[in-house]
Amino acid sequence: xxxxxxxxxxxxxxxxxxxxxxxxxxxxxxxxxxxxxxxxxxxxxxxxxxxxxxxxxxxxxxxxxxxxxxxxxxxxxxxxxxxxxxxxxxxxxxxxxxxxxxxxxxxxxxxxxxxxxxxxxxxxxxxxxxxxxxxxxxxxxxxxxxxxxxxxxxxxxxxxxxxxxxxxxxxxxxxxxxxxxxxxxxxxxxxxxxxxxxxxxxxxxxxxxxxxxxxxxxxxxxxxxxxxxxxxxxxxxxxxxxxxxxxxxxxxxxxxxxxxxxxxxxxxxxxxxxxxxxxxxxxxxxxxxxxxxxxxxxxxxxxxxxxxxxxxxxxx
Amino acid sequence: xxxxxxxxxxxxxxxxxxxxxxxxxxxxxxxxxxxxxxxxxxxxxxxxxxxxxxxxxxxxxxxxxxxxxxxxxxxxxxxxxxxxxxxxxxxxxxxxxxxxxxxxxxxxxxxxxxxxxxxxxxxxxxxxxxxxxxxxxxxxxxxxxxxxxxxxxxxxxxxxxxxxxxxxxxxxxxxxxxxxxxxxxxxxxxxxxxxxxxxxxxxxxxxxxxxxxxxxxxxxxxxxxxxxxxxxxxxxxxxxxxxxxxxxxxxxxxxxxxxxxxxxxxxxxxxxxxxxxxxxxxxxxxxxxxxxxxxxxxxxxxxxxxxxxxxxxxxxxxxxxxxxxxxxxxxxxxxxxxxxxxxxxxxxxxxxxxxxxxxxxxxxxxxxxxxxxxxxxxxxxxxxxxxxxxxxxxxxxxxxxxxxxxxxxxxxxxxxxxxxxxxxxxxxxxxxxxxxxxxxxxxxxxxxxxxxxxxxxxxxxxxxxxxxxxxxxxxxxxxxxxxxxxxxxxxxxxxxxxxxxxxxxxxxxxxxxxxxxxxxxxxxxxxxxxxxxxxxxxxxxxxxxxxxxxxxxxxxxxxxxxxxxxxxxxxxxxxxxxxxxxxxxxxxxxxxxxxxxxxxxxxxxxxxxxxxxxxxxxxxxxxxxxxxxxxxxxxxxxxxxxxxxxxxxxxxxxxxxxxxxxxxxxxxxxxxxxxxxxx
Numbered sequence: 001x002x003x004x005x006x007x008x009x010x011x012x013x014x015x016x017x018x019x020x021x022x023x024x025x026x027x028x029x030x031x032x033x034x035x036x037x038x039x040x041x042x043x044x045x046x047x048x049x050x051x052x053x054x055x056x057x058x059x060x061x062x063x064x065x066x067x068x069x070x071x072x073x074x075x076x077x078x079x080x081x082x083x084x085x086x087x088x089x090x091x092x093x094x095x096x097x098x099x100x101x102x103x104x105x106x107x108x109x110x111x112x113x114x115x116x117x118x119x120x121x122x123x124x125x126x127x128x129x130x131x132x133x134x135x136x137x138x139x140x141x142x143x144x145x146x147x148x149x150x151x152x153x154x155x156x157x158x159x160x161x162x163x164x165x166x167x168x169x170x171x172x173x174x175x176x177x178x179x180x181x182x183x184x185x186x187x188x189x190x191x192x193x194x195x196x197x198x199x200x201x202x203x204x205x206x207x208x209x210x211x212x213x214x215x216x217x218x219x220x221x222x223x224x225x226x227x228x229x230x231x232x233x234x235x236x237x238x239x240x241x242x243x244x245x246x247x248x249x250x251x252x253x254x255x256x257x258x259x260x261x262x263x264x265x266x267x268x269x270x271x272x273x274x275x276x277x278x279x280x281x282x283x284x285x286x287x288x289x290x291x292x293x294x295x296x297x298x299x300x301x302x303x304x305x306x307x308x309x310x311x312x313x314x315x316x
Numbered sequence: 317x318x319x320x321x322x323x324x325x326x327x328x329x330x331x332x333x334x335x336x337x338x339x340x341x342x343x344x345x346x347x348x349x350x351x352x353x354x355x356x357x358x359x360x361x362x363x364x365x366x367x368x369x370x371x372x373x374x375x376x377x378x379x380x381x382x383x384x385x386x387x388x389x390x391x392x393x394x395x396x397x398x399x400x401x402x403x404x405x406x407x408x409x410x411x412x413x414x415x416x417x418x419x420x421x422x423x424x425x426x427x428x429x430x431x432x433x434x435x436x437x438x439x440x441x442x443x444x445x446x447x448x449x450x451x452x453x454x455x456x457x458x459x460x461x462x463x464x465x466x467x468x469x470x471x472x473x474x475x476x477x478x479x480x481x482x483x484x485x486x487x488x489x490x491x492x493x494x495x496x497x498x499x500x501x502x503x504x505x506x507x508x509x510x511x512x513x514x515x516x517x518x519x520x521x522x523x524x525x526x527x528x529x530x531x532x533x534x535x536x537x538x539x540x541x542x543x544x545x546x547x548x549x550x551x552x553x554x555x556x557x558x559x560x561x562x563x564x565x566x567x568x569x570x571x572x573x574x575x576x577x578x579x580x581x582x583x584x585x586x587x588x589x590x591x592x593x594x595x596x597x598x599x600x601x602x603x604x605x606x607x608x609x610x611x612x613x614x615x616x617x618x619x620x621x622x623x624x625x626x627x628x629x630x631x632x633x634x635x636x637x638x639x640x641x642x643x644x645x646x647x648x649x650x651x652x653x654x655x656x657x658x659x660x661x662x663x664x665x666x667x668x669x670x671x672x673x674x675x676x677x678x679x680x681x682x683x684x685x686x687x688x689x690x691x692x693x694x695x696x697x698x699x700x701x702x703x704x705x706x707x708x709x710x711x712x713x714x715x716x717x718x719x720x721x722x723x724x725x726x727x728x729x730x731x732x733x734x735x736x737x738x739x740x741x742x743x744x745x746x747x748x749x750x751x752x753x754x755x756x757x758x759x760x761x762x763x764x765x766x767x768x769x770x771x772x773x774x775x776x777x778x779x780x781x782x783x784x785x786x787x788x789x790x791x792x793x794x795x796x797x798x799x800x801x802x803x804x805x806x807x808x809x810x811x812x813x814x815x816x817x818x819x820x821x822x823x824x825x826x827x828x829x830x831x832x833x834x835x836x837x838x839x840x841x842x843x844x845x846x847x848x849x850x851x852x853x854x855x856x857x858x859x860x861x862x863x864x865x866x867x868x869x870x871x872x873x874x875x876x877x878x879x880x881x882x883x884x885x886x887x888x889x890x891x892x893x894x895x896x897x898x899x900x901x902x903x904x905x906x907x908x909x910x911x912x913x914x915x916x917x918x919x920x921x922x923x924x925x926x927x928x929x930x931x932x933x934x935x936x937x938x939x940x941x942x943x944x945x946x947x948x949x950x951x952x953x954x955x956x957x958x959x960x961x962x963x964x965x966x967x968x969x970x971x972x973x974x975x976x977x978x979x980x981x982x983x984x985x986x987x988x989x990x991x992x993x994x995x
Contacts, residue, residue, distance in 0.1 A: 061849070062857045063760050067688070069852070070844030077840035081832065097828050101721055101740075102709060106833055109708040112751065119755035119871070123857045124864075127871035134751055135880060138744040145740035149733045152725045214857060292879070309737070313730045 007092045010261070011084045014093045018083025021269065022228040023047035025235070025276045032280035047228070051221050059217025062121060071117055072215070072222035075110045079229040082106055086236035087160035088268055089168065089248040091261045095160035100148055103160060103237075107192070107230055111137060114223070118211030129210015132200040132291050139298045140191060146305035147184045154178065154312040168245030176316045180308030185238035187301055190279060193231040197286040200294055235275060236268070243271045318371065322379050322387075325368035332361035333434040340426030347422040351413050354426025355406040358433060362402030365437060369395035373796060376803060383506070386443040389800040390578075393652060394440040394570055397659040400784065401562045402433050405555040408667050408777025412555055412674060415768070419466065429556070432458040436563060440570055445495050445505035448575065452491065452567075456483050459564060463552045475547035478899060482544040486534035494527030498580075511579040525582045528571065533590070536568025538627065539597040542620045543895045546604070549619065550612030550679075554670025555777075557612060561619040562663035566655055569626060573648075577634050578804070587634040590627055595738060597624030602745035604888065606752065607881035609874040611669040611679040614753055618705065619662060621746065626655045628739060629720050633801075636727060641805060643727050648801035650716075650723040656797075657716035657788075661704040664781035665753070668698045671774070672757075677767045681873040684756040691770040695757065697778040702754035704785050706747040710830035710837070712789040717743070719797075748877055756873040789830050 027044040034041020061068055085094035085103060111133065118130030152158050154177050155166050166172055191198050212223055248264045255263055289297070336357030343350040369392035372379070378388035387395070406429075413425065431454060439451035460483070464476035499505055501520040502513045514521060530541075537545040549560045572590070576582050601621025608614040633647035671687065671694045672679045688695035704713030724736040 058851055058853060059849075060853045060855050062854065064849050064852050064854055065688075065760060066844070066849075067758065068760075069847055069849040070841060073844040073847065074837055074840030077843060078833065078836045081836035081839070094832060097832065099718075099722075099829075101718060102829055102833075105707070105714065105718075106709050108747070109703075112703075112706065112708060112747065115751060116755060116758060119751070119876075120758040120760050121857065122759065122761050122870055123859065124869045124871065125859075131871065131876060134748055135877065138748055138880075141744040142741045145737045148740060149725065149737040152736075153728060153733045156728065158722070158725070309733065313733070 007096070010091060010093050013265075014084040014086060014088075014091070015080060017265070017269075018086070018229055018232055019080060021272065022083075022225070022232040023051060025232060025272065026228050028273060028276050029280040029283070032277055033284040036281065036284040051225060054221030054224065055218045057217040059215075059219050061216070061219065062123075062214050067120065068117065068215075069219070071113050072219045072226070075113055075226040076222040076229075078106060078110055079226045079233065083229055083233055085160060086233060087164035087240045088236075088261075088264055089161075089164040089240070089245050090252070090257070090264050092161065095164065098160045099158040100151065100160060100163065100237075101158060103233070104144060104148070107233065108137065110226060110230065114211045121214050123214055126211050126213050129213070133210065136198070136200055136294070136298070139295045142299060143184070143191070143302040143305060144188060146302050146309055147181065147188055150177070150181050150184070150305050150309035150312055153309060154181065164240050164245055165248075166245075167241040168247070168249035170249075173246050173249075175311070177308045177311030180304055180311060182238065182242040184301075184305035184308060185242060186275075187304065189234040189238050190282070191298065191301070193234050195279060196283045197289050198294060198298075199288060200291045232272075235272060235279075239271045239275050240268060243275070244268050318375060318377060319379060322368060322371060322377075325364045325371070326379075326381070326387075328364040329361050329368060329437070330434075332357045332364060333430050336361065336430035337427050340423040340430075344423035347417055347420065348414075350422035351426055352410050354423070354430060355409050358402055358426075358430050359406040361430070362399045362406065362433070365395055366399035366403065369393070369399060373800065376799065380443070383508075384444050384447060385438070385441045386508075387441045389803045390574055391440040391570075393656065393797075393800055394566065394574070395437055397566060397656060398433060398436050398440070398563050400780070401559055401659060401663045404663055404667065404777045404780040405429075405558050406777075407780070408558075408670070408774050409553075409555045411771050411773040412670055413553065415674060416465065416553060419468075424461070425465070428458045428461050429559075432462065432559065436567060439567065440574070443507050445498065445507060445510070445575075449491060449495050453488060455564065455567065456488060459560060462556045463548050463560070465553055465556070466551070471547075472551040474900075475544075475551035479544050479548040482534065482541075482899070486541060487531050490527040490534075491531035494524035494531065497524040497527070507575065507579045511581075514579075514581050516581060516583075521580075522583075525576065525580060525586070528576055528580070529582070529586055532568045532571035532576070533593065534568075535565065535571065536623050536627070537565050537597075537620050538568070538590075538593045538623060539600050539620065540593075542597065542601070543899050545620055546613055546616040549616040549666075550610065554612070554666055554673060557615075557669070558663040558666035561616065561666055562659045565619060565623055566626075566659060568623075569630065569651075569655060573630060573634075584635060584638065587631045590631040591635070591735070594624040594627035594631060595735070597621060597627070598739070598742050599624075599745075600891075602742060602749065603881075603884045605749040606745060606877055607884070607888065608749075609681050611672055611681055611684070611753060612666070614681070614749060615662070615665050615669060618746070618749060622654075622658050622662065622705075625717075625720065625739070626651055626658060628735065629654070629723055632724060632727070632732070632735070637805070640727070643723075645798065645801040645805050646723045646726060648804060649797035650719040652800060653719050653797045654716040657704065657712045657785075660781045660784055660788075661701050661713055664697055664701040664778060664785070665705065667774075667778050667781070668694060668701060668757075671697075671770060671778075674768050674770065674774070675766055677765070681752070681756045684873075685759045685761045687757040690766060691775065693775045693778055693782075694770055697782050698754055698757045700782050700785055702750040705753075706750040707743060708747075710789050710833035712785045715789055715830060748880070752873060752876050755876070761870075790834055 024044060024047070026047040027042070030046060031041045031044060081094075082103070085098040087095045115130045115133050118126040118133070121127075148158070151163065154175070155163055155172060157163060157166065167178075172178060212220060215223060244264060244267055247267055248260070251260060251263060251267075336354045339357055340350045340354035343353050369387075372387055372392035373389050373396065376389060378386060380386040409429070413422070416425075435451040435454035435458065439448050439455065442448040442451060460476065460480050463479055464472060466472045467476065495505065497520045498510065501518060501524075502510060504510060504513070534541040545565070549557050552560060577587075598621045601617050601619070601624060605614050605617035605621060608617055628651075629647040630651035633644045633651060636647065637644045669679050671691070672684050675687065675690050675694075676683050687698065700711060704711040707714050707717035721736060721740060724732050724739065726732075
């Protein structure tokens, strides 16, 4: 079969997977949180129902402005396409083209779009939320920088497909530096997704959802969907590199190539659910940081990837 | 065939610059016409310069004129930078200079702009250090006059004096001293002969290298010699600020790499120093830009930080030259790519800050709101320029930034990885100030006070960089820069081997990367356009039920990130005090009110005498008109005499022009004395 055609089919499969699984992961998160708080909680597909309701509502906006109307679509379309770039070993998608820096910076682009909207609207709460979001991005970048550089130093590549394959090789995987880098990947996905202790930007009870406050109807629905996709893409980074990659490495010996991709995808989805459950438990246990107190842990956390980087230098 | 084309284009470029000067002189009585004629010829000159340099870069040939002017890919890249900036600022200036009408002096403006661009173009292709210094000094001189355009305003006067003093002491003086020492030691200033003659055990060589290093880093605005930049760049009219920040500071990079590293075999330790200076520049420029409330000052500080981003890969390239040539070429290509990208988006951003002044009468960020109401192009330019500055995909700024990260990460050693980590970790500071620059313009607040509406020339001037940012972002131009850098290090091969290619560092098919991101953004735009908000109901903003008057309790742009600025306030205050004392208070006592005023008085007297004599002569000749000698010859002499008289009078009227002339003469005298002393 034509290789290019195969790749295109995989891209479509990955986009559909992302679009389908992102709301379900959110449903799982809500369900587990409810269980911990001794509630029955919403059904697993509740986020889908929410989204469909939002898409059918008539939108109410403060201004009828092209910038406000177009931005949710850009955010959604970009992240939908980006969900084909999740790094999966032996599954060719956009990950053969994308590198880790571009992936993170494209996610950043969407965040900046939201920040800009929040600052453009004449609402004090949106403005406050946007400023918090921008400062959080800045402070957390130290962590991201050390993680990226550490991975680039240890794995000698930043291409997502290459990383997904190489990460699981025993000579890469069974190292002390990889342990620290894997831990930092999990922390990175958690903090960048803005789960509870770190959701200063939205912070419903303080700034009423921050930048999203003035949006309603399908525009809010698109932003919500985009946020879920962003969380899915971020979650896929540690899941795929740390958990799926070594298993795919082992499975490669037993399963032939075309079937291997499907099996890897199944393993990936399984681990997504498991990791999401762990994240949800952590999220349910912690209250949100006050905005001025949050920066210290964000900075201090960068010690972990830094240790990983130093270990990489030493060759451990 | 190509050589003929190159020659013709070069001739066209030079003659268009000369025509720009002449036409502005001829039409000097009409303000608008003089500026339009001058800038039109500047446009033509820039266009031919652009075509010429593009041919050189693409074909990889090099051409020489009498051995004094040589153009190859490396200098052609700088010509492209100058040409692109020249195109947009000349179109923009035709309309923008309307707001300076009260000051008059249109022909001086056109003359200075064309001389400024011409001197920069010529210094990039000079193969002789004396010519280089000559054009460098013309560049400095014209930039001083252009910065001091609104000399009547106090902050402009201060900025101009400070720039003048700094350039004299830290730029012209070391440059001339260094070059004269080279002449004294080697007896030639031809760069290609100097390259072969340099011996690294010569004290004069070492001293001259240090002198040149100071001169070039001061011009580039690298920390700690950056103090003049945030005052000087915003003081000029906005399209000139574009040239200063977009192009002129890159001449420092040209000096360091096109002259020093290439021909003079500098010790590598200097490039470690450059690396440290560059990293400090990135940090200091960024945090100062974040706490700045004036749009143009913000951009000027951002230039300090961005020149750091340019210099980091360039200095690493010089450092790694000894052990890994492919890596060295890669780093140089990344640096050049960022230099190219920065020149385009910084030109654009200064032009948009000019829009703030043009529309609202002030570039204070608190005064700016909803520029989309006035001009959609201005809004799009601000968004695209700022996103490029922040380095977000898929624009050219991102590709250049990615190439920096990727090339530094390729050098797999602790030094390189820690520098990559620092550079990546500091990059969101850029994001913070570019959001600060962009957000006020997008605020959906009614703004009643609109001074002028933006017309077609300004729109066209801004569209050129916007289109180039988008197109160069889509069409990956990595290959071009690796070719240039490869030709720079080994002139024999004209195209880079595959392992030096930038794209292979990250992914084998990286060419599609910007295409995919842009396609997804385009998809979003299309969907948004189809939607168009057809069934949207508008309602007042939601303020939790409290009745807040509209536009009250909003975050003012100057209060954005105030927590962050507070963090660095002590350090900023201390450095401000130090610089204020070193750069302003002490020198203003000694130089401005002591030496300079005396020189000014002396030359003022001289000029006054000359002007009176010239005017007297002119009147005498006009009285004996009925003498009926050869009338044609007589009238031309008369015109020439009148012109000299007028020029002399103008020099008296503008003290800064006078002061500059005085200092230029002084530096030439110093040069001559030194040369005689050394020989």
